[in-house]
Amino acid sequence: MFRIVALAIALGSYGMAQAADDAVARFKNYLPRQIMELPEKERSSSVPMMFVGAANLAISDFGDLVIQANLNSLMYNGLGDYEDAKRAFQADLGEEQTGNLTVWQIHTLGYRASRLNLTHVSFFPFEFGGVLSDGRASVKGTVKIIDEKIAYPINHTDIECFQTEAYCKYRQVALVLPDENSWAQSYNVMQVANDYYKITRWENDQIDAIPYNSAACRINQLSLNFATKEYFEIARNNTSGDCDTGLGVNLPRLEKPRVSQIIDGREIIDAEFKRIDEEARGYLSSVFRKRVGSIKTIRVENK
Structure with a gap:
């Protein structure tokens, strides 16, 4: 259930962002005073919150100072x-x-200035691997969807299985990265999944398991091979068509099973933080970036 809620939130957020595009286009070229001169009812119902916030900042006593600091x-x-x-x-x-x-x-300036503060963090333990011994098994690592983009690339997954009790406990947490539409430019930790699986096979250093919740939109099977050190999740449709999550979001039917693998996620995580760092550097003044580039060129020529 946690997994479906997390996915529904992600899909819902995407839908809201799409719906707000028209409002952004309509008001983006307004000056702060023009926003504040709108009737309060229109301002509260039609103007994107980020623009209202930018207008309030600009007309405040400390607005110019904040904008100067951001510049x-x-x-x-x-x-x-x-x-x-x-x-x-x-x-x-x-x-x-x-x-x-x-x-x-003004909003874009604040976003770009805040992006500089998103440094590399090591919240998740860089643990990867599986252990099988005396009727107990565990797998830890980062889930990566094969051939598809994952909603939360910086994640940590922990699976514990018990042969006698015939079940596995599956937990996954993720570090959610902010974007330009986020309320605040800070990291958030989210629990993506907290599920129990019924073991259907435990033999030859291999474990297969399916979730106890068989009424979900999709069935996510675990396939853990401790001999080859390969750990997979296989999501399949559990309905004949699109599935209503009950949260106002429909999950589209999968065209084929979605295969994910639990891997050592250090390269994935490092790549995400590198992307943020490169994005932030690209927001620096073009004059400043040119000066830095000229210094680098001189150093190369002097070698």
Whole structure:
């Protein structure tokens, strides 16, 4: 059930983001004062919250100081030459250099400045492998969907199996990475799954198990091979068509079984943090990046 709830939340969030696209396009070029001049009813019902927040920030007593600090963190001269810094930021966005920041530009500036603070964290133990001994077994690692993108690539999975009791306990937690539409630019830990599986086979260093909850939209079978050190999950349809989760989200029918493997996730996790780091560096002032690039070129030439 936890797994379905997590997936439903992800799908629901995607749907909400899609529905908000029109509102973003409609109000993105508004100036803060134009947002605040809208009738309160329209502002609360139609304007994206991120734009309302940007407008409130801009008209506050400390708004300019926060914007200047954000510009400075991205290597624009926000404190020394505020007007020029705003225009330089607009130029890097490919927008008209008016010096008057729109609510979208203020929101984007805050997002980019916050992105610099998302450093590499080691929340999950880098444990991978399986142990089978005396009627007990355990598998730990990172789940990766083969040939497909996984919703939560930074995850840690822990499976414990008991031969006499004929069941396995499956737990999975994930580090959820924020994006531009997130309420806050911080990491969140989420429990993706907390399920019990019935063991259907335990022989020749292999364990197969299916979930006790047979009414779910999909059946997720465990196939654990301790001899070859290969640990798989195989998700199959449990309905003839799309499945209603009961949470306002329909899960589409799988065209074929979805195979996932529990692996050593260090490369996956490192790649995710590298992606965030490269994204953040790309938000720095273009003038600053050019200067850094010229220094690197000089160093190479002097070698």
